[in-house]
Amino acid sequence: MASYRIGIDVGGTHTDAVLLDENYKVLAEKKSTTTEDVSSGIYQAMKQVVLASGVPVEEIHHAMLGTTHCTNAIVERKRLNKVAAIRIGAPAAMAIKPLVGVPDDLRNILGKHLYIVRGGNEFDGREIVPLDEERIREIAEELEGQVDSVAITSVFSPVSNEHETRAAAIVNEVLGDDVALSLSSEIGNVGLLERENATILNAAIVDVARSTAEGFTKALEQEGIHADVFFGQNDGTLMSVEYTVKYPILTIACGPTNSLRGAAYLTEHPDALVVDVGGTTTDVGVLVASFPRQSSLAVEIGGVRTNFRMPDISSIGLGGGTVVTLHEDGSFQIGPESVGYRLAEKGLVFGGDTLTATDVAVALGIAQLGDPALVSHLDEAVLKNVYTKMVEMVEETIDRMKTSADEVPVILVGGGSILFPAELKGASQVIKPVNSGVANAIGSAISQVSGQIEKIFKTDELGREKKLELAKQLAFDEAITAGADPDDLVIVDLEEVPLSYLPGNASKIRVKAAGGLLSDRKIAETNIL
């Protein structure tokens, strides 16, 4: 039996869906408008792409969703859970209270039940003091009927999560399974305030995530599709539904990542620059070993400092719908205004009244779209100047993102990619893959499963090589637990940062491993037999 998968990616303007076969060949693609409730747009795109593909619904085994539900809930401060936050670390960690630095409106919603309890660990795993279990029990009793979600953050839990898991067990004993528990060690990195913020945000969106996941699964079932459902994470890998409803914060900002990953897959170029030309902006990102290069800045979500990293993206205000203004003296202005998704009604070649970047490309015969006769009256010499400038803008951005003077492959994706020529300065080659308009949905569909660890290791005890080996093995284990095929694992990221000003050669190591879904391979084997 064949095995198909659906990939869906929700963007600001469009919700894109693709249907792939087991060799990741695109059988159908659909673009529809993102709806206000997000969900109905997803269901619409999903139904249409299934219909267009004509494949038997019972052979669709996987469905991957990259969505903005959770981000929207935080940004709009809507549908958030009633949360409590417990920080374990006293007598340390008293100088700055939880949620300090978070915008007041969000602090008013999330900051009603904040506690700091004795416990936590040192950087080398020793206890600061034993966990005050009695106090945890007292707090849990106080919270009875008050909250539906609790965030627990213990000092140095990325090194030892014992106090967090013990506290969670006590809270669960008192409050039962109906109260969701978010543990900071599952969410991240060293950096207490940022990790705690992310954990509290996570606690606040568990219901949004649950209803999104249930809604999507139900919508699939209504179409007769009984697929394993996965959600995209911001790092370009997948999470199961069970994990998503526990740790939905990890779905934040998966969009740009999906687009870059899709481009890598479509072209088989693991190391390249990706230029994603949309209606309003052009976003340039960098692929390193098929994954986006990450920005050095931590992401703020809804004004809250977190420890998540985003792909390093450089954006310019130039897209297919960018408005071009010509002045009488031959000078001109490109953007930054854009007609955006209304290009098909506003652009000159579509019979509209606004000169756009798309019209310029059509008039010069670079893009074939709409009716070229509608732009034939424009002065070709001026348009050539405009076009040269447009290309220069993109070339400059490409140059800014490159890390060496060497030429690199450039992948053009997105609806506006038809605007640009087959040669760009700084590019060893320019690749425009087929299906490039829905690269993001493809990125969602082909996502791998990953495991990540971040821990502080002391070299003196282990030696550097052994320490790295151990870290890699832990990351592999995490990936396998998440559903990856043990025979198909690679290390996709390894970062070692020594702890400065301390002897003993301690360093913080972050390793991420990723691999294909286990079930995929098994199905592939069955097919070969």
Place this chain on the structure above:
Amino acid sequence: MRLLGKEEIENIAIGAALLGTGGGGDPYIGKLMALQAIEEHGPIQLLDPEEVPDDALIVPSAMMGAPTVMIEKIPNGEEAIEAFKSLEEYLGKDIYATMPIEAGGVNSLLPLALAANLGLPVVDADGMGRAFPELQMVTFYLDGVSATPMVLSDEKKNSLLLNTIDSVWAERIARTATIEMGGSVMLAIYPMDGATVKKSAIKNILTLEEKIGSEIRAAMKNNENPIDGVLALTNGRVLFQGKITDIDRKTQDGFAKGTASIEGLNDCRSESCTLFFQNEHLLAEVDGRAVCMTPDLISVIDSDTGMPITTEGLRYGSRCTVIGMPCDAKWRTPKGIEVTGPRYFGYDIDFQPLEELQLTKEEI
């Protein structure tokens, strides 16, 4: 005397990170602690060194250990107070004011939080005018001031009073104790009288940090480049512009040692720059030729945001501007260079001032 409020703290945090020359830690925690202390106790009195009575007892306050530990194990807030109380008790004298020991994200701001909590004034001076990694690397040491008696305190209420034969021993013993105490402790150190502060400290450093921070914040707000303003305040110059293409780090004896390679952009196209760092940036070379070295200051500024980048924050692909700034004249003495010059850090090169290195470049 003038007062430091929240706005001044925001500015000092950024200026301190810049003068931290890549070290000294992220100012975020220290800033939040200082802001919270001001919210609870009101603004901080900043004293010009000349306003300090000659016989007043001045005690610098500093954090010792790894900034990476402190961003996770945030202090209790009482550590620095405990250290001060213990030292006062031992000396049998009240402390008149505190001051920072160095310019850096962590140690410029924590004394301000302490001052607000205790209602003590802060002297507008420090002992480095930049960040350095060891306790004896202060201008007080050059004048023979002892680091001890000093007190180390942790959040568990452990306190340690040290009396050592010199500051190098104080550094060795204190650093070992710091690890046992959990990797980050607060110090009350280099107790001295007002006359010594006037003679040996680097003056008006908090005011300089404030001006630098204000310049950078104003430029960011108006989408302008802050670098010219920063250079004017510090007598600095641009050493290089480019993007980071490689970072090689290793830990040796508790130091995050490494190099960063930067490929040139704009005026520096086709040149390359290498930064050598050990917690702080210590040596900058362009095409193999030294352009600035310790104790002169080398800072890296993010070209996109205008914000200073720490050595731990250096990332592949970041676009940055490297600037050099002359150090305080106290460091350019034979003893100053012996204690903090390139040879102390293991670089086989004699100290040459930034201005002379730039001259040779122009001659070429």
